Amino acid sequence: MARKKNASFQGVDVFGVDVDAPSFRRAVENGVGDTALIYDMLTGLNGEANTIDHSGDGRGCPLGLPLVNQRIFRNLNLENPSSKDVNGGTGQLIFAPYVIFLPPGEDTIVVVATVDLGTVDDSVLAPHLIIRATDMTLVVDVPFRSFFVRGHTMWAAIYSGLGGGQRYFVFPQIETSHVPSTAVGGQMPLLRSMKIHHGLAGRPPQPPRIDTEDRFGVTEPTSTEMLFHKDFDEGLFANERSINGYVLANWNRNLNAIDEFMRRWPAGGNLSYVHVDHDSGGSPDSSNPARSRFDAHTRSLAGYPDEPEIAFPLWSASFGAFLASGKFAVELAEPPTIGCLEWFAPWPEVGGATNVDIRRLRCLVPDFQSTSSNLKCAVLIGSDGDADVGSWNISVVSTTGTSATVAPVACDGTNDWWLATVTAIPFTGDGEERFTIRASRTGAKSGVGELCFLAACLYFEP
């Protein structure tokens, strides 16, 4: 049997669907083949390579979710800074470093810092945005535009031209060496929050139609089906074969099934669904299903091991300021008393280097498959030029388990910037997890300036 399916979408022109159109049979054949193509792209069945993974370019609309919405609320005051470009000194201060995972299909980010300016303003601080690739290659350096919105100052910058499916360093910076005097209390800005998103404008909400009864048939899937789909042999569309109700009726039901499955909305505006998420016992469970009957990239149904998995940015946070010259925002002392004391990047101390927990996050996690975890964590580390950063072991501890450890890798030849990428992080989907970024070291730490933790991001990447 040769299953009727089109290799690419064919469609039908309006003349093919007009009354008495001579190409009536071809219209049906193309429509059936197009529907089979859509089914395969959504389910990953029948060896379809161009599955819907929301990577854009005909592979599904990118999800467009914001990458960062972080509340910081820290003063950027500098306590008795010494000279420029030394640890705890003045200079170009990266006031909120980020490492982000840009999903495939996206190319634009908008970076917004909400601040309350003290007595030092933009003309002195010259806020600007630097984006770098993970090898520290400069991508762009653009000034922030300053706006006063709803009682607070916003520094905003936009850049288009990034590559989707890649990590980037986002370094918003200010110049502190021109601050008139050592800024103590109230002179430097209060950094309230950071946002990084794709600048989507949205459109007014348009609620869909709802009927008063179930008029449009949707065939309930069997226990091993994600959704109903009737295949048709190519022979049904041979020349001089008649078009019959069997083809049309099942084609109609194929379309209705796909409509409800993909949109998670009753087909045709029906009053109720046919597809229902189930728990492992087969009972309806829309909150925490073991088997999702909707397009949700869960791979929760055993018979659908090829359901497309997607890249998904979960969280990205800055941990504290760092100097762009590769120096700490504070002096190298434990504890420091000079520099940006309210918001500096933390570090594990010289005296203890075993399983030091750096930062915590607690959040909900999507219902993605966790048997072969695609959850990763990129951790951005700063150093005072110490090559021993590679002796550290970085892991992520979740409520479910602990990942394997990885060593940071230097981003460039300066040894000031390092990136650790933790992979296969255990998690339990469709519920709450607590993630802790943890560090440990083989051997004793050589000095205070060996490393500090600037930022991290969690993301799914199949």
Place this chain on the structure above:
Amino acid sequence: MGSKANQYHFLEDGFFRSLANGLSEMINSLCGRARHLYELATGENPFPDEPAASQLNPDGRLGHNHRGPPWGSAFLHPVAWMVGMEPGANLTQPEPSTGGLGSEVRIIPADEDADILDWDVIVPWYDDLAPRAAAPYSRLFLDFVARLASGASASITIRAWSTEAVEAGRGMIREDDFTITSTSAQNHSSVGTDLWIDVLPGENRINIEIDNNDAAGDVHIIALSLCQAVKSSH
């Protein structure tokens, strides 16, 4: 040239019963819906020389984007966050101080309250589902890690709202109580409680007030996130 747009011209089963007339509207509907579903699935107009056949999604883009029905099942994930770490012997970080200007995101002294005000958050665009129940992304729930500075137990009241949602009459100030029972980091969630934040699509100013109802010891909020918590509707 592609077929006529057909998002809503569905066909009842009766059209296909035995001996039913073969109506051109049947093929018109079937072909048109196939094109609509292709655009919805792929986010691509297969005939770029003519307008797309389907509506734009809430982001203003073509295709389904899992922003809740009818744009696909929504995902559970954090939308906004505050991160920190409780003080530890082996970690050098900003010193915690009253008001939370340190490593922990908020410290609520005994028998006092603390505020998180005017937190600028951008909420993903979503469609309301009126008259059905509230849409995904229309409510954000709090997941947080907390601990006691001392003592055995403390009760806190958390109150939260979005300024934009309240001013538009699309939300209200909601609150609920939580009990912190450990000096070690402890997980809490407002999912399933009376506390969530009604939000509008786009820019929201989030406000969170935390009252420490206990006179015995401080409560430290170590980390907190605002999460999207449903797949289809609340």
